[in-house]
Amino acid sequence: MKTIIVTGAGSGLGKELSLLFSQQGYDVLLTGRSAEKLSAVKAEIEHAGGTAEYVELNVQDESNIFKKMEEFSKSYKIFGLVNNAGVGHFGPFSKITQQEISEMLDTNVLGTILMTKAVLPFLQELGEGLLINIISTAGLRGKVNEAVYAASKFAVRGFTESLQKEYENSPINIKAVYMAAWILPFG
Template identity: 40%
Template sequence: MNNLQDKIAVVTGAGDGLGKQISLDLAKNGAKVILVSKIEEEIIKGKEEIENMGEEADYYMCDVSKVEEVNEVAKKILDKYQKIDILVNNAGVYFAGSFFEVNNDQAKKMIEVNTLGTIYCTKAFLPSMKERNEGQVLNVVSVAGIEANGEYTLYTTSKFAVTGFTEALRQELINTKIKVSAIYPEGIRTNIFANSGGRDYTKEEPNTLMDPKDVSEVAMLILKQPADINLSRIDIRKKIF
């Protein structure tokens, strides 16, 4: 049985990297995917790739750190589709460096996108899930959300907050049919490092990074579970040998 067939899934940060891969894989599994991100050309491309696979997709431009934009886009999506079944909070930014190296603007941006973006999107879509007592929220966190790392103190801070949010929200919804879960991957081969101000591991040490496909497969495993099973948290690590 494929639990994703005809499910309506919203993926944030769907234009590139892991979010794009998750969008493609959801579509391969028969879900209708709504790609949400900042750059229109990227999400149009994703939508076209999905349509070329013979599946349905839609897209909305939205900066998840801007609460008005999030609420407006969520309203448009809910007006059009009446419901969503799956929300993947994937949009994220990373500025490399210790506490002393990352400036306040960069710190603010990471909290606004990684932490508040996740909260804003969940706040915008969760009430409709609650009305139906059905739905899944999957937060893309990072090992940086469960293990402190002084090489990126403020990214760690923004992600630990998402872990706390995920865990507490799961408890809050424990007696409902709504599932809340998270994945905690180590490094993934994406463009997130290119604008991080730090080392670009995709060029320097690509073998230490995971393929987005491998991480997305774990996301699919979580999202495909039967209604009464929640794979609530999985960390995903690269073996280097």
């Protein structure tokens, strides 16, 4: 069975994508920082008849990422990766702290690059694959109170578009997905 790895799979979009891929017959490898949340998603997938495993993984930890991906490749037929893990701190640029800046860049940009670098060789070896980078509409245009977040998403966009060109004649399908938070008025 083909395996899809989903980062940030413990909640939100990562959880929903994991459920969707499991319903399409993929084995899903859930990754994230909370074993409790990942375990709950695994149980939900299995209750619906799908298969999943989970592992705590911080996308900023290069040595652990490569070690884990090597381990996974021995037990799973790695077919795809969804780079979903992300962090956003919002507000006036002058109020964003160095810690918040580093967290966004290290998770959103470096995490996406490291996970891709670790998984892409397995897709190449398989001779097919799917790589999905969840970006954001903040990667399409700047937004008020989102300067650093937008910068991180523009970086992921550039990374993704460059990979698309590099692998355009390859059986590896590379997709950029631009998500947005929609607020619906009630009343």
